[in-house]
Amino acid sequence: MNPDLVIDVSGLSKSFGGRPVVRDVAIQVRRGEICGFLGPNGSGKTTTIRMLCGLLTPDAGEGTCLGYDIRREAPLIKREVGYMTQKFSLYEDLSIRENLDFVARMYAVPNRDGEVDRTLEQLGLVGRQHQLAGALSGGWKQRLALAACILHKPRLLLLDEPTAGVDPKARREFWDQIHRLAADGLTVLVSTHYMDEAERCHAIAYIAYGRLLVRGTVDSVLQDSNIATWLVKAPDPAALARQLEGRPGIDMVVAFGTVLHVSGLDPEALDRAIGPWRDDPQLQWSPAEPSLEDVFIALMSRTRDELQ
Amino acid sequence: MGVPPEMLMTRFSLRRFWAVLIKEFVQMRRDRLTFAMMVGVPVMQLLLFGYAINADPKALPTAVLSAESSAFTRSFLAAVENSGYFRLVREATSEADAAALLARGDVQFVITVPSDFSRRLVRGERPPLLVEADATDPAATSNAIAALSHLAGTALARDLGGSLRHLQPGEPPFEVRIHRRYNPEGNTQYNIVPGLIGTILTMTMVIMTSLAMTRERERGTMENLLAMPVLPVEVMLGKIIPFIVVGYIQVTVIMLAARYLFGVPMVGSLFVLSVVLVAFIAANLSIGFTFSTVAANQLQAMQMSFFFFLPSILLSGFMFPYRGMPDWAQALGEILPLTHFLRIVRGILLKGNGWAEVWPELWPLLAFMLGAMLLAMLRYRRTLD
Numbered sequence A: 001m002n003p004d005l006v007i008d009v010s011g012l013s014k015s016f017g018g019r020p021v022v023r024d025v026a027i028q029v030r031r032g033e034i035c036g037f038l039g040p041n042g043s044g045k046t047t048t049i050r051m052l053c054g055l056l057t058p059d060a061g062e063g064t065c066l067g068y069d070i071r072r073e074a075p076l077i078k079r080e081v082g083y084m085t086q087k088f089s090l091y092e093d094l095s096i097r098e099n100l101d102f103v104a105r106m107y108a109v110p111n112r113d114g115e116v117d118r119t120l121e122q123l124g125l126v127g128r129q130h131q132l133a134g135a136l137s138g139g140w141k142q143r144l145a146l147a148a149c150i151l152h153k154p155r156l157l158l159l160d161e162p163t164a165g166v167d168p169k170a171r172r173e174f175w176d177q178i179h180r181l182a183a184d185g186l187t188v189l190v191s192t193h194y195m196d197e198a199e200r201c202h203a204i205a206y207i208a209y210g211r212l213l214v215r216g217t218v219d220s221v222l223q224d225s226n227i228a229t230w231l232v233k234a235p236d237p238a239a240l241a242r243q244l245e246g247r248p249g250i251d252m253v254v255a256f257g258t259v260l261h262v263s264g265l266d267p268e269a270l271d272r273a274i275g276p277w278r279d280d281p282q283l284q285w286s287p288a289e290p291s292l293e294d295v296f297i298a299l300m301s302r303t304r305d306e307l308q
Numbered sequence B: 001m002g003v004p005p006e007m008l009m010t011r012f013s014l015r016r017f018w019a020v021l022i023k024e025f026v027q028m029r030r031d032r033l034t035f036a037m038m039v040g041v042p043v044m045q046l047l048l049f050g051y052a053i054n055a056d057p058k059a060l061p062t063a064v065l066s067a068e069s070s071a072f073t074r075s076f077l078a079a080v081e082n083s084g085y086f087r088l089v090r091e092a093t094s095e096a097d098a099a100a101l102l103a104r105g106d107v108q109f110v111i112t113v114p115s116d117f118s119r120r121l122v123r124g125e126r127p128p129l130l131v132e133a134d135a136t137d138p139a140a141t142s143n144a145i146a147a148l149s150h151l152a153g154t155a156l157a158r159d160l161g162g163s164l165r166h167l168q169p170g171e172p173p174f175e176v177r178i179h180r181r182y183n184p185e186g187n188t189q190y191n192i193v194p195g196l197i198g199t200i201l202t203m204t205m206v207i208m209t210s211l212a213m214t215r216e217r218e219r220g221t222m223e224n225l226l227a228m229p230v231l232p233v234e235v236m237l238g239k240i241i242p243f244i245v246v247g248y249i250q251v252t253v254i255m256l257a258a259r260y261l262f263g264v265p266m267v268g269s270l271f272v273l274s275v276v277l278v279a280f281i282a283a284n285l286s287i288g289f290t291f292s293t294v295a296a297n298q299l300q301a302m303q304m305s306f307f308f309f310l311p312s313i314l315l316s317g318f319m320f321p322y323r324g325m326p327d328w329a330q331a332l333g334e335i336l337p338l339t340h341f342l343r344i345v346r347g348i349l350l351k352g353n354g355w356a357e358v359w360p361e362l363w364p365l366l367a368f369m370l371g372a373m374l375l376a377m378l379r380y381r382r383t384l385d
């Protein structure tokens, strides 16, 4: 067991009613690392996170979280983890302060009043502390939820789409906050659908159809994917897209205005596939740097094809 | 290694229990409608039930089946009418006729004067006068019957002057035999108002706690609660205890009304009663909490509560006399907390019972409570699986 790994699980599987939702997932996250957890809707992110903090029992697989066994020592994990649920799950009929007081009592936080004050301050919630949580807008609810899960000074944060529906400025502040916490030695696993957020992570893990497809740093994921992308400017991009889509070697065609992004996981196959159109004088072809999003979508469509 | 990790978590923490308790109190205070219901329901039920039952019906239709017509019978019947409770509407022609009148509900009472009534009266044989009452609605007949028994001593006072004076003092000169038909055990109004304490508590307490966990689940707060290091027993006690306070408020309202609106006597010790109340309320709360750990949503929880409430009022002796029920129903009734509580509360308020009489009914209550709590703990799921 590597003492530096805060999360170290492998072979995690879970099915609901016979339908596999998470299959053979392995995740390692080092101390102080921010790990982005990405994947399309229904790919099993929430389910995986719930297994990590003892809210769901895995059907198969084992490992440790904070050095505790995820099967046998869930109660101990719960004490040192801050889990922010995807759906707001604090009490809407309690005020911000009452919610935090409740959480602080639950974790037996020493000097409760002082800690609650400090956390309110830290997240800019002082002015609203007596508002009912149910009366807050989405962004403020997220802040309250974050406050509630860092209040007891956990060693690991599990954040499930913490910034969904939050405006860009608040999102940036949220991430600044997470980086400050990580700098203090906190480990973070955060699920998200935003690529700019993925790029702010030290490491990312991408899951689709319950399978972990890639993991590593953003750069290594881009490199390892070996993906190639061409940009093509066309007078009728929609018509061209229809022609290109689904050809062997082309994994993804996306329109951005009059420009199409055409990507493939095998550069040679991609070149062969677009060959017939390369010399069309109406089209302007140029190679492009693939983005994370290109990689993920291409990975996802290939996995879907493999599963069918 | 020191302390094994499991040990650290399995110990009850007063602090976490306290956290849940405070949270529940704050939420209860915010939920004005529920709070109003908790106080409003007992008042409403009490007024409805109490006044409906407390009505003291007069001039009840009565038939007479008289085999003789003498001065004595005339005086007696006059006194019967003068009591105000009876209105002589019919002369029954035969026993069969009288029985039919009663069965159809045409009359509430049939008074039968035997053929040799006067003769035996004069001889001092204390002849019986049979009064049959339709006691399907005991509240309707109980006062009338009470008045009737009293009449035996006074109705013939004037007729029994002179040589018959020796029949007067002490024992009444004749005997009024009362047959309550259709309902062997006539409950009185005093029986019912104390009983209401039990039924109202059963209803409100079970419903309120049955929503306790389902509400967390439906509002999505369950996930957060489960993610926290809290023990099931801490959650259970934290959610149950606020309702003991609510239960006490309800009882106070009912007792005050019982005393001042209905004049129910309170012979026994209110201290004993208040101790028993804790056990009874807790028993209901724990069954409610058990329901809430089983039910998938609030609607199911409500249905389970009613499923429990119905046998409680039907089989506990609140609605129907316990001894009138078949054995299997009595056996079921013995399990229910309300059955035992009704005996206790009636015993304390009306008979002045103390610990010695209360205990045989108290321990089944406690056993039920522990059983329900145990079940709740077994059913409490600590994961979202």
Ligand SMILES: Nc1ncnc2c1ncn2[C@@H]1O[C@H](COP(=O)(O)OP(=O)(O)OP(=O)(O)O)[C@@H](O)[C@H]1O
Residues within 6 Å of the ligand: A016, A017, A021, A039, A040, A041, A042, A043, A044, A045, A046, A047, A048, A086, B384
């Ligand atoms: N308790 C449950 N019972 C049955 N099916 C479930 C349950 N929880 C999740 N699922 C199913 O498992 C799959 C994965 O769900 P999960 O919530 O883990 O996805 P996700 O990656 O978090 O998606 P999203 O990005 O939309 O939040 C979905 O198809 C979902 O319907």
Ligand SMILES: [Mg+2]
Residues within 6 Å of the ligand: A045, A046, A047, A086, A160
């Ligand atoms: Mg999710």
